[in-house]
Amino acid sequence: GQNIDQPTEMTATEGAIVQINCTYQTSGFNGLFWYQQHAGEAPTFLSYNVLDGLEEKGRFSSFLSRSKGYSYLLLKELQMKDSASYLCAVRDQWDDYKLSFGAGTTVTVRA
Amino acid sequence: SQTIHQWPATLVQPVGSPLSLECTVEGTSNPNLYWYRQAAGRGLQLLFYSVGIGQISSEVPQNLSASRPQDRQFILSSKKLLLSDSGFYLCAWSDTGELFFGEGSRLTVL
Numbered sequence: 496g497q498n499i500d501q502p503t504e505m506t507a508t509e510g511a512i513v514q515i516n517c518t519y520q521t522s523g524f525n526g527l528f529w530y531q532q533h534a535g536e537a538p539t540f541l542s543y544n545v546l547d548g549l550e551e552k553g554r555f556s557s558f559l560s561r562s563k564g565y566s567y568l569l570l571k572e573l574q575m576k577d578s579a580s581y582l583c584a585v586r587d588q589w590d591d592y593k594l595s596f597g598a599g600t601t602v603t604v605r606a
Numbered sequence: 607s608q609t610i611h612q613w614p615a616t617l618v619q620p621v622g623s624p625l626s627l628e629c630t631v632e633g634t635s636n637p638n639l640y641w642y643r644q645a646a647g648r649g650l651q652l653l654f655y656s657v658g659i660g661q662i663s664s665e666v667p668q669n670l671s672a673s674r675p676q677d678r679q680f681i682l683s684s685k686k687l688l689l690s691d692s693g694f695y696l697c698a699w700s701d702t703g704e705l706f707f708g709e710g711s712r713l714t715v716l
Contacts, residue, residue: 499649526703537696537707538650582650586703592638592657593665594705598649 497521497595501583506603507573515568515581515600523588529557529568530582532599538582541568570602578604608633612697612708619715625670625684627711629697632678637699639680641672644694656680687715 498520507513519527526545530538544550544559544566556569570577580599587593612629619625631637638657642650652665654672662672669688673681680697692715697708 528704530705535710535712537710538705540704540706543704584650584705592655592700593652594703595652596642596650598647 497585497587499583499585499595499597501581501597501600503598504601504603506605509573509575509604509606511573513570513573513602515570515583515602517566517568517583517597519564519566519583519585519597521564521585521587524561524564524585525588526586527557527559527566528584528586528594529555529566530584530596532580532582534579541581573604575604575606578602608699608706610697610699610706610708612695612711615709615711617711617713619687619713621689621715622686625682625687625691625713627682627695627697627713629680629682629708630678631680631699634678634699634701636677637701639674640698640700640705641680641682642696642698644696646693650696654682687713689715691715 501517528543529541531541532538542557544557549558554571559566580601582599583597584594609632640655641653644650656662656674670684695711698705
């Protein structure tokens with residue numbers, strides 16, 4: 496099974512940078528996903544890491560260290576529309592079909 | 607392009623009543639299909655997944671059931687709802703691992 500931990504809430508100022516950490520414990524790892532979910536809406540895919548290192552996509556970057564069971568999502572140049580919940584999810588090596596999700600980190604961007 | 611739709615978007619049901627949520631996917635064949643539930647302030651809990659017609663895997667014991675009568679149709683049902691069934695239900699599909707979610711169905715059981 497999977498055990499995924501991420502902070503419950505974070506607050507940052509418009510234009511700033513925020514880093515959301517995710518740690519996981521798993522019997523078999525086959526990839527880590529980050530999703531964004533605005534209140535009352537469905538999650539949307541942000542990034543995918545399966546190898547160690549940093550993946551950059553515009554203002555968003557995601558980092559993975561498999562040996563440490565650790566990932567972070569970095570949001571740069573924060574905008575008000577980035578206020579949302581960010582979900583970390585891990586894919587099971589032994590069951591490719593399943594993603595297990597953390598409880599999510601609610602990010603509030605203030606002017 | 608692929609699309610996924612689920613309905614109804616909102617439901618208010620009394621305890622003990624039946625439930626049927628439907629989900630359809632277009633633009634892809636033989637997708638993996640999923641039902642997740644998100645309780646208020648909590649993470650996504652995988653309820654069921656299906657890798658093909660008639661193939662259903664259940665992740666947690668509960669009074670819900672799922673069926674896949676057609677390749678791109680996934681249905682979540684209950685014969686008698688409980689208060690604890692309230693939540694935000696999300697259908698999703700995947701082929702290579704990334705999940706694509708439907709719009710969600712918010713169920714309130716009173």
